[in-house]
Amino acid sequence: MFNFFNLGKLFQITSRSTRYVFVLFMIVLAIGLSESLFLSPEDYKQSHSVRIMYVHVPAAWMALGIFSMMTFLSVGTFIFKNKKFYLVSKSLAPSGFIFNIIALITGSIWGKPTWGTWWAWDARITSMLILALFYFMYLLSWKIIENKNTVIKISSLIVIVGAINLPIIKFSVNWWNTLHQGPSLKIIGETTIHSSMLIPLGIMTAAFALFSLLIFLMKFNTEMIKIKNKGLDRL
């Protein structure tokens, strides 16, 4: 079933594609930055502070998306006992954590001119902070637990427990009265953001996704070489 995940073939693909992803990321980021900082219009209510949205929103989306992927992979690790799942999950975590931190910090910076405060124990912000703690616990488990089987089980369990928080983050703005506004972008239904702001937001999201892919590829290659290094030790 998982012949597709041949480690030799996978390493060939991941190690060769890194430089192309890097170039593409730089191009998309340059376009995204010029669109979001200079070309997109200011908001009639929030003025130029709305530009923070172009880094804050994609970072939050990526943090949530990566953790969702890690959840599927962790469930897969338990069900299929396949080591490629944990390798992918472990390689995704660093970029997910960084995106989570970016979402929290840029949200805090955006909060000052918009709400008049750097921080509020609002449902969305608090649940995002909890997500960052789960990312941190996941990464920490790989640093402190030495037994491989134990760390795979514990780290997967951390992600599965943390996944309970994902619907809370998504629906927090509907379930509670929060400082955050309701969703403006909907998969089903009308989007309330004007195209002049939606396009830069889309480009910046693409740039963030490419960055995540770049870090994933580099981290995955590192993990594969680590495995090979251990193999050489046994020779």
Add this chain to the structure above:
Amino acid sequence: MINEIISMNGYGPYVWSAFIFTLVSFASLYLVTKLQLLKEQKKYIAKFGSLSEAKTASLREQKINKEILLKSVITKI
């Protein structure tokens, strides 16, 4: 014009600091990941070099080992 771009109606410090923080975070994560990759590659080369010729010959036949060795010589990014 430049002053307008920098000040952004008084919102400049907020906007610029958010973007700079994002870019610095990206650069830091990229550098840390790159350094970890290079460290593991160096370790691999050192261990590979200490093996006997018979062992290295059989290892070279595996795709993944060939690729690591190739990547360690030509690291472009």
